[in-house]
Every structure is written in structure tokens, then in C-alpha cells.
Amino acid sequence: MEVKLAKKYGFCFGVKRAIDIAEKNKHATTFGPLIHNAKEIERLQRDFDVNLSESLSQAQKFQSVIVRTHGITKSDLQTLQNQKIHIVDATCPFVTKPQNIVEKMSNEGYQIVIFGDSNHPEVMGVASYGEDVLIVGNVEELEHVKFKKKVALVSQTTKQPKLFGEIAAFLASRVNECRVFNTICNATFDNQSAVDALSREVDVMIVVGGKNSSNTKQLLKIAQKYCKDSYLVEDEKELQEEWFANKNLCGVTAGASTPDWIIQNVVAKIEQI
Amino acid sequence: MEVKLAKKYGFCFGVKRAIDIAEKNKHATTFGPLIHNAKEIERLQRDFDVNLSESLSQAQKFQSVIVRTHGITKSDLQTLQNQKIHIVDATCPFVTKPQNIVEKMSNEGYQIVIFGDSNHPEVMGVASYGEDVLIVGNVEELEHVKFKKKVALVSQTTKQPKLFGEIAAFLASRVNECRVFNTICNATFDNQSAVDALSREVDVMIVVGGKNSSNTKQLLKIAQKYCKDSYLVEDEKELQEEWFANKNLCGVTAGASTPDWIIQNVVAKIEQI
CATH class of the missing domain: 3.40.1010.20 (4-hydroxy-3-methylbut-2-enyl diphosphate reductase, catalytic domain)
Structure with a gap:
């Protein structure tokens, strides 16, 4: 199966920055998932001992708390500040x-x-x-x-x-x-324009990203407008062979919180089909 | 011919205010027409000696200059202020x-x-x-x-x-x-809504107002959407009998700078047809 990547896809500036910050803060915790991609969060835990706390009380047990890309509420931030915990701000600018x-x-x-x-x-x-x-x-x-x-x-x-x-x-x-105030992020918009263009010329479209990622779901929605055979997968294991039966060209894009290593795995698997 | 008036029509707050100001400033001049209605300007000239100067140099010959409802440019205002002419501001708020x-x-x-x-x-x-x-x-x-x-x-x-x-x-x-900044005037909008409603139920529609009045032209445009037999007249003399042939109900509205006395004359004439 031939694969064509969207002109723009994957990590945005804010996500890249947050991962850089996390890798430099071993043994810390994030309060809530750092980005909306479970696989990448697993990798940070495994390779950098960056932990995930789902609650404020859990996060307070660590010496360093990383504020995730999506930010947290003002009152949660104040609670952490009052505890004199070391706060590392990875909120996207x-x-x-x-x-x-x-x-x-x-x-x-x-x-x-x-x-x-x-x-x-x-x-x-x-x-x-x-x-x-x-x-x-x-x-x-x-x-x-x-x-x-x-x-x-x-x-x-x-x-x-x-x-x-x-x-x-x-x-x-x-x-x-x-x-x-137009606070819509251009990166999101660039990925969206690219999938809009690509979905018009392919037979099947694969969107790689977290199922709880808002921008990934938007990409799927846009893809489905021109290519009804569009699917969202979190990794290569979710690909189903029947999606590609009698198709010639497969488009691939990825959400802003999808790391390159996952996209590469997905592309390699499709090319083998 | 039966006549039905729009629920809202004619003089707005700003025009009423400007005419009140003009009537209280006999022997003054306006710089440019006070309102976009030639007949009312004639009445002010005749009954109150309120003159019309079309140029700044002409206006400067008077002791008092009334600034019209539509306002004037900042530099024209400054020129008048520098001449120490008495300025009466009838600009609509x-x-x-x-x-x-x-x-x-x-x-x-x-x-x-x-x-x-x-x-x-x-x-x-x-x-x-x-x-x-x-x-x-x-x-x-x-x-x-x-x-x-x-x-x-x-x-x-x-x-x-x-x-x-x-x-x-x-x-x-x-x-x-x-x-x-929503600086659209509600009065205009009220007149527009009323003509939109009325034009759906009448056979012919008469819009009374100045031919150089922006809001009057808007009323005509809205009326024509549902009543193709819609006409703009400045006074009763412009009414043409053939417009009313085989019609039962005539709607009447008027621009924001159309005085009541003109509207009354138009209605009376239509009722005689």
C-alpha cells in the first residue's frame, strides 16, 4: 500500500516544548496528562521517570510538579504554590x-x-x-x-x-x-488545512493520535468530509487489514500530540499491507 | 386604497433632536444639509431662517453654524473653532x-x-x-x-x-x-424590522424619504424583497396612479429623516386613489 503523508502533521511547538521540559525534569510528576497521548506518557515514565498524578493530592507528594501543556486552573496552581512545591510550567504559551x-x-x-x-x-x-x-x-x-x-x-x-x-x-x-481575541493556534490550523487537501486525493485516510485528543478528533472529522474511509488509531496495532482492501493510496496525518516514533510505526505497517 | 402604516417609521431620536436645535437657532446656518430631507430643510429656511451652506467658506459668513446630524470632519470642525464662530452641535449622539x-x-x-x-x-x-x-x-x-x-x-x-x-x-x-463596536442605531433597525414585516402582507409599498438618504434606500431594498411593487417618493406629488391599479392594500413607511407632515400628505393622497 502506497502511503502519502499530509504536508503538515504531528507535534506542534507547545507539545515539543513540553516534552523537552519533561525530559529535563526526571523524577517529577505531571498533574494530569502532560499531553493527550498515552503512548508518549508511557515513554516519559519508562525512560525519564516522569510520573502522572491524576489528582492534586497525589501530585503534592512529589517535590516537582510539571504543569501540563493544556494548563491547570488558577486555584489548583495557587494550591501548589502555597505548598511550596517546585513548579515547572510546561503550559503552552x-x-x-x-x-x-x-x-x-x-x-x-x-x-x-x-x-x-x-x-x-x-x-x-x-x-x-x-x-x-x-x-x-x-x-x-x-x-x-x-x-x-x-x-x-x-x-x-x-x-x-x-x-x-x-x-x-x-x-x-x-x-x-x-x-x-483570536486565540486559535496556527499549528492546529496548518494540520487541518493539510488534511483537508490530502483527503481529497486518497482512497483511505489514517489519523494517528490520542482518542481523547481534541485536535486529533478534529482532523478525523475534516478527513471524513472528502474521504469516508477515514480511521483514527492510537498506534499501528489498531490498523485493520480490511480497511485497505481494493485501495491504492493511503493518506496519513497525526494529531499535535502524536510523537514521530508512533507515526513511523504506523506508516511502516501500512506499507507492508 | 386602504393604507397600513409600518409599526415603526419616520423620525429617529437624532433627527428630532436636530430639528429642535435648528428651530431654536433662527438666522443660523447649517454646514451641509441638517438632515437628508430637502422638504424639511425648505421648511426650516422658510419658517425659522435656518440657512444651508454647502461649503465651509459660505458657512463662515454666519455668526452661528449648526453641525448637522451626520457630523462633519474633525478638520472642518477645527477650522470653524479657530474662526471663533458660535458652533451649535446637532450631531446625533x-x-x-x-x-x-x-x-x-x-x-x-x-x-x-x-x-x-x-x-x-x-x-x-x-x-x-x-x-x-x-x-x-x-x-x-x-x-x-x-x-x-x-x-x-x-x-x-x-x-x-x-x-x-x-x-x-x-x-x-x-x-x-x-x-x-456595534454602532448601528436601533431606530434604523426598528424601522427595518417593521418594513420587513409589513412588506409581506401588502400589495404595494410606498417608502417616503429623501432620495439621498441612506436609511431610506435601505428601507426600499428591504421592502422589495417581499413586495416587488415598492416605490420611493419624496412627497405625495411623486405618487403615480398606475402603481395602485388592481391593488387592495398599500403599506407605507418612511425614512428616519422624513417629517410627519410629509407622511400625512402621502397617506391622504393614497387614500383618495
């Missing part, structure tokens, strides 16, 4: 940015609207920096909201610009002033 | 607002985008308060623009919220920060 914006705009009296998934750790972290915060997944959820005169809008880094624009448009016509 | 916003945002380093008609006096006035100002009539005109990172968006008071939202959406996805 593109996530720190909306955190700072939300805090500043909230202090200036703006009502905050976040376009994102309310149960995503990044969004929960960003939201925790504001007072009067509304999290919405689409424009319909805004229909019956009573707004303040001044609203500030930010986005989860992995959301689609088109939908973000629709929410901005709605708010613009409903409130006196809407400050729109 | 809803126009002063975008003037102030553009000045403030421009001082803070924002690139300014105005959604409006570049040759409309209101827009020319508002634009004159900024440094780096782009005036656009639709979203397509933004396609190839190179933007600064920070953009502030305002609207001509008489524009449609939906199109304003489209422009906000476009900017939101292209720049880091977009401050969107």
Missing part, C-alpha cells in the same frame, strides 16, 4: 495567552465568552481566570443569553476559525462592544 | 459615539475598519477621527487587505447588523485582536 486575556478582560468588567468544550482541561483552565464566564460550543447556545454591554471572546486553541467567526458575528450584533 | 471610538482606538494603535459608504458624510466624518482607516462596503473588500495585529471595527449607524456581523467574523479569524 498559546494557552497562557487566553488565560491572561480572560483575567485582564474580566478585571476590566467584560463578560467572558469562551468558544470551546466545557469539559476540556484547557478550557477549564482558561475559564478559571475569569469571573463571569460562559463556555459555548456553537452559536446556537448564545441565542437566549442575556449579555452585558461589553463582552470579550476567546477560543480554545484547537477550534475552527470559521465557527469562531460565526460566534464573533453573533456577539457583534448583540452587544455594544465585543473584543474578539 | 449615535454618530458622536463612533467618532470618539475611532479617535480613541486610533490613539491606542488599532487599525480602523469602518463598515459604511465611503462617500456618506457620516462616514467621512467618523473616518476623519482616525489615522489608519479603511472604509468597506462589504466583506469581499477585505479579502486582500494586509491587517495590523489589532483592528477596531465600527459601523455606519444605518447599516444592516447581519452584514456587520459578517465583517466582524472575517476580521476575527484574520487578526490577533478585533475590537468590535
